[in-house]
Amino acid sequence: MDNADLFLAEAADLLGERGFTRDREIIEPWLTDWRGRFKGEALGMASPASTEEVATFVRLCARHSVPIVPQGGNSGMSGGATPDASGTTVLLSLRRMNRIRSLDNDAGEVTCEAGVILQDLHEAAEERRLRFPLTLGGKGSATVGGLVSTNAGGTQVLRHGTMRNQVLGLEAVMADGSVLDTLTPLKKDNRGFDLKQVLIGSEGTLGIVTAATLRLLPEIGERKVIWVGQNSLQDARRLLLHFQNLAGDSLEGFEVIPAHSLAAVIDHLPYARSPVEGKHAWHALIELTSKAGETEALGALAEEILGKALDLGILNDAVIAANETQAEDFWLLRESIAPAERAIGPAMQHDISVSVSRMADFVDEISPTIEKRFPGTKAVAFGHLGDGNVHFHVLAPSGSTGGEWEHTQGKEISSYVHDLVTEWGGSISAEHGIGQIKRTELGRLGDPVALALMRSIKQALDPNGLLNPGKLVPLAQEGSTP
Incomplete structure (x- = not known):
């Protein structure tokens, strides 16, 4: 029995029928990235159900020198969770680890495993009259582990920041199978490096995120979603500053859409139409939110800001969504730009x-x-x-x-x-993220000092290069030519 066969036998024995498979029909959908740009092969797919199973499996991989490609919802945009074509790697799916371990209303904290889907996290928070302040178009498939590993953004970054800002604590399995546990959130902790920040955004190349403690916020009282037609992107920039000055923390999101993109969406979506009359070179989609009990003040604030913007000549037309259905319709126009362009x-x-x-x-x-x-x-x-x-x-x-x-x-x-x-x-x-699609470009254009530090950290934490090989960190010889 060669090393690969021995590894496969031990993996199957370790994780059982549910935890490890070589069934081609089961693995096949996970060998291609979401955008269809990369397709790879794998020895098999591990689906551990606990942090201890992840750690034990990683130790097994380390013993047999088998590279690991961690994977969440496989909804990334840079090919960061797709194996190469060699067939020598193993997929490590975190999707079975989908428990919310605890949710503390008073502290505004939730601890959940890496396989928890973002939409499920939203719903769990809403049941407690709380909210998780990060959302994106792929919320029905994106997982917490993937969001942490790629430092995901989305449409609420303007007010709340990226995933890095939402993580209070982290649990991760390192390349040698040891478990780093920093799940307990501490307001003040000066015991050296903030290691969770090293792992956030590392795309599974330094450690495998198995759980995270995340911050939650009180539910909003009301939101006002506004669609604006404008002459230029410069006017959109002026309108952004105008809203920031007058709305303060009520400003939740500010998106811009050119006329070309809106036209593409209207052609693509049945029954879609522009929220404002006439032709405008640019459009802005703005969201304001208020705390519970301040709903009347938010509506008045929105109307006041728009009125002053009209007087300043930085918008041509604007409409405030009359209800939640219309607000969601406005956001659907924004979220449909990518598929509308693909159809072109x-x-x-x-x-x-x-x-x-x-x-x-x-x-x-x-x-x-x-x-x-x-x-x-x-x-x-x-x-x-x-x-x-x-x-x-x-x-x-x-x-x-x-x-x-x-x-x-x-x-x-x-x-x-x-x-x-x-x-x-x-x-x-x-x-x-960088994944595999931009790794060479990062090597070509990245700051040499920063790249050297990244390689040093990778070497220190994963000396045998078994964690998500070929992703994020450029090799020293990469990037010398376009």
């Missing part, structure tokens, strides 16, 4: 950020630059203006062949976009 044809999608104060200038300047350099393309930016993070998509020329264009001109376009973002002092990955 191939595109290169960039998740980028620059400083908040420069984002409008960045988009206005580089969009025509891209379209001039690559004739027939269309540059489209939308998303979280208040965070300095937009999804900058470059749509292929009409008639381009999907799957081919992305690997030829599309690849050249992405390198050029990343060059420009770096020149502006920005990031080539604002919230989707």
Whole structure:
């Protein structure tokens, strides 16, 4: 019996029929990333049911030198949870670890396992008249472990921050099978490095997140969702500052949508229509929230802010959603941009950020630059203006062949976009992670000191390179050429 066969036999014995499988039909859906860009192979798929089972399985993998690819909901955007094509790795699914261990109303804290789905977390909090202040389009499949491992963002970052801001404590299995337990939230703790922060955003390359203690907030009293039509992204920037000055902590979200994206969504969704009359070059989607008992004040505040903005000439038209159904319809328009664009044809999608104060200038300047350099393309930016993070998509020329264009001109376009973002002092990955799709680009454009430190940390915590190989951390020889 060779090493692989011995490992497989021990894994099956360790985890049992439910905990380890080689059944191709069961594993197949998890071998391709959500966007369909990467497909790999695996020796098998482990599905442990507890932290102790994860730790024991990791020790087994370490003993047999079997690489591990941790996986949550497999809804990532950068191929960070997909194995390579070698067939020598094993998938480690955390989906069976889906218990909410405790929820403390008074403290506003919840401890849940890595496989808890975000939507289920929302519902559990709502039952206690609390809320978890992070949401995104994939909330029905994204898991807590995946959100922590990628430092997920979403539409509420403007007020509440990324996943890093929500994590109060963490439990993780390290590369040698030891368990790091920092689940107990402490307001003050100066016992050296904050190790949970090292693991957050590390994409499973330093340790496997098995549980997290997260902060919860009181439920909102009411929200006001507003749709605004504007002449320019510069006006959207002015409107953002206007709302920040007058609404303060009531401002929950501020998204921007260009006319092209709205038109694509209206063509894509049955019965969809623009919330405002007339044609506008840009649109803004704004959400205000209030504490319980302050509902009347929120409505008056929204109307006052919009009235003053109209007097300042920084909006053309605006409508406040009349009810929750209409509010959800407004958000559906925003969340449907990506599928609407996919229906048009191939595109290169960039998740980028620059400083908040420069984002409008960045988009206005580089969009025509891209379209001039690559004739027939269309540059489209939308998303979280208040965070300095937009999804900058470059749509292929009409008639381009999907799957081919992305690997030829599309690849050249992405390198050029990343060059420009770096020149502006920005990031080539604002919230989707590096995974395998941007690893070479990070090596090419990343700060040499930062890259060296990342490699040193990886070597220290995972000296045999068994945790999620080929993801996030560029090799020393990577990145010398585009």
